[in-house]
Amino acid sequence: MIIIRLDRILADRKMKLNELAEKVGISNVNLSCLKTGKVKAIRFSTLNAICKVLNCQPGDILEYIEDNEEM
Amino acid sequence: MIIIRLDRILADRKMKLNELAEKVGISNVNLSCLKTGKVKAIRFSTLNAICKVLNCQPGDILEYIEDNEEM
DNA sequence: ATAATATTTAATGTTTATCATTAAATATTT
């Protein structure tokens, strides 16, 4: 599965989710959905804006975790 | 901008785009679109399948390149 | 060069899902 890790980097930047949402240009509601894995895809425009605001690479926030096949 | 780098890793794995497409479970046409930046978003299910097949992390294929504002 | 293979582009259509918005619930901080 793919997850979006925002907690760490937000803590690093001492930034709140609301602030990031505003700077990124999406609603805090939708950013929360992104953060909590409620979302099935992401637009590159959104990912781009997040990377720009956080000054980071996609790899800093996107993580692939091998699915557990035996469950 | 966000780009998907597949050339390097495909070369590393000595794998053709067609083969990857088949293993990922999307058409080679659409994988080509992904690879050449014709696509505006990506489903996590697709990104997940790519990472799984290539045994890599999103950061290995997704790259954020700062847009040149002055152009 | 030419045949075979691989990749890209184009065009159309279905289906999926982002993201907006509003409202309410829950969690966290002051």
Place this chain on the structure above:
DNA sequence: AAATATTTAATGATAAACATTAAATATTAT
């Protein structure tokens, strides 16, 4: 307990993935 932050829920418009077919172009092998 008040204020602030985050999450959940629900609805809807709009955008776009991805499928498919076909054709064009590029690459590799003979």
